[in-house]
Amino acid sequence: MSETSCYILDNGGYTAKVGFSTTNEPKIVPNCIMKAKSERRRPFIASQIDECRDASGLFYILPFQKGFLINWDTQKTVWDFIFSKECCPVNFSEAPLIITEPLFNFSSIQEAMTEIFFEEYECQSLLRINATDLAEYHYRKLNSNESTVVVDSGYSFTYIVPYIKGKKYKDGIRRIDVGGKVLTNHLKEIISYRQLNVMDETYVINQVKEDSCFVSQDFMADMEIAKTRGSENTIVKDYVLPDYTTIRRGYLRDVVKPDEDLEQQTLRLNNERFSIPELLFRPSDVGIPQMGIPEAIMEAIGACPEENKESLLENIVLYGGCTLFPGFRDRVYNEVRAFALDHYDVNVTLADNPLTYPWEGGKFLFKDPEFYSFCMTKEEYEEEGKALAFERFDI
Amino acid sequence: MASRESGRVKESEKRRVLDDAARKRRARKAIEALEQDNFHEDPHADLVMSKKVPKFADSNEKPTRKKKTRSAEYYKMRFRKTFAQLVEEDASSRSEPPNYLSAQVPPSKFPDRHFCAVCGFPSNYTCIPCGARYCSVKCLGTHLDTRCLKWTA
Ligand SMILES: [Zn+2]
Ligand SMILES: [Zn+2]
Numbered sequence: 001m002s003e004t005s006c007y008i009l010d011n012g013g014y015t016a017k018v019g020f021s022t023t024n025e026p027k028i029v030p031n032c033i034m035k036a037k038s039e040r041r042r043p044f045i046a047s048q049i050d051e052c053r054d055a056s057g058l059f060y061i062l063p064f065q066k067g068f069l070i071n072w073d074t075q076k077t078v079w080d081f082i083f084s085k086e087c088c089p090v091n092f093s094e095a096p097l098i099i100t101e102p103l104f105n106f107s108s109i110q111e112a113m114t115e116i117f118f119e120e121y122e123c124q125s126l127l128r129i130n131a132t133d134l135a136e137y138h139y140r141k142l143n144s145n146e147s148t149v150v151v152d153s154g155y156s157f158t159y160i161v162p163y164i165k166g167k168k169y170k171d172g173i174r175r176i177d178v179g180g181k182v183l184t185n186h187l188k189e190i191i192s193y194r195q196l197n198v199m200d201e202t203y204v205i206n207q208v209k210e211d212s213c214f215v216s217q218d219f220m221a222d223m224e225i226a227k228t229r230g231s232e233n234t235i236v237k238d239y240v241l242p243d244y245t246t247i248r249r250g251y252l253r254d255v256v257k258p259d260e261d262l263e264q265q266t267l268r269l270n271n272e273r274f275s276i277p278e279l280l281f282r283p284s285d286v287g288i289p290q291m292g293i294p295e296a297i298m299e300a301i302g303a304c305p306e307e308n309k310e311s312l313l314e315n316i317v318l319y320g321g322c323t324l325f326p327g328f329r330d331r332v333y334n335e336v337r338a339f340a341l342d343h344y345d346v347n348v349t350l351a352d353n354p355l356t357y358p359w360e361g362g363k364f365l366f367k368d369p370e371f372y373s374f375c376m377t378k379e380e381y382e383e384e385g386k387a388l389a390f391e392r393f394d395i
Numbered sequence: 396m397a398s399r400e401s402g403r404v405k406e407s408e409k410r411r412v413l414d415d416a417a418r419k420r421r422a423r424k425a426i427e428a429l430e431q432d433n434f435h436e437d438p439h440a441d442l443v444m445s446k447k448v449p450k451f452a453d454s455n456e457k458p459t460r461k462k463k464t465r466s467a468e469y470y471k472m473r474f475r476k477t478f479a480q481l482v483e484e485d486a487s488s489r490s491e492p493p494n495y496l497s498a499q500v501p502p503s504k505f506p507d508r509h510f511c512a513v514c515g516f517p518s519n520y521t522c523i524p525c526g527a528r529y530c531s532v533k534c535l536g537t538h539l540d541t542r543c544l545k546w547t548a
Pocket of ligand 2: 522523524525526527538539542543544
């Protein structure tokens, strides 16, 4: 059997990336249910949030906790939405499904995944796989390289995964417990202490983070700039908050002048702009006793066989929401370059589309002549049960 | 007698210093807060939300056969396990590394940096009662007025 298209769902802890392999790009939908203060009639499921007029004080109900699928009722509701006409309709008896799961996913969650997709959604062919596997496949298709270091800096945490000849080298996998969620929560905390209580405004402050923050190339020098007053301080900006009447999404602008009449509320952002993403590079700045990304890349490569280290350093690829901060790639490159021995080359690539890189990898994988040998069929599930899934899928 | 008692309390209050355990508890709470999804209550908690699964238009134009669909509630009950339970289960079933716990990166080889608890700039001073960092007399004043021992950890 071979179908003409495959349904790919990169099921992230914050957003799901979903679409058929025949489409150019996936839909990116929030993987959660949200409740608004302003609308008491109904909750908003996934991309229904676009219909919400006033997104202040949004309350989140997430299927994922600490990067793992825990709240199945929420996830089922979001999946039912995603698979419906409202989002990205699919008939699983006609299209194989590629769905992603976190690294080292717990075995009872793995069993539940197998059960729900074969029994509830009646999949004909199923491939459960790590998003980093799809990203590595994507990179290797384009570069024909031997080894790869995949860095996934997402919502729940950052994973560094070495691959040797297309296979993940599990002893080298490293996780940093810092991702987009920690950054947004920390920004919320310091803004609430320093200027305005925004503890209930995760949705808005996440946008503030996305619109304002950057990765510093010289942290202490930027701190000195941020201390200066007047035109010398090239870092300080104001963020105009959305009021949901004239402004739906806030924006960053030059500091509001004292005589300027501005109706909207603003936040003053100075060292916050770069000390937030800095946590990816120095988690200890907020008391998380872990290495930052470049140091962890060296640690991961250090755990790999000697003969693969050269190729690994030459093929470091970055994706995930946190890699979107301006300066992210350069900082990773500069630090890894400084850590690595001089006679090694270092190459660090930021994915063209950091949010959809694994999803696009799924498109490539579907075209692999061996694709169906990676999948499990409904017949196999009915004959051999869940145990076979543990053999077939290397999660 | 009563006034002398309260006077003594005030004296000890002035000299109060957070012990090590309390400082660690505070630090742990701060890290836990970074993991939280919401800091406010469910705005619809007072409403009786319909437990029914929202109905989405079926994607399957002509269903080949009638399939029983199970509710979200069913799966909530069926796969009910907390994160802590799952970690524990994993530690016994996949006890040999590599696993979830062993993949966590170790501490950095670089020394910790310190920042003012008030303004976020690099700091050189430590608040004696609570161990927080501050950068200037002005920030220390703000810290004493707003946080310091006012937090109960
Ligand atoms: Zn200060
Ligand atoms: Zn103090």
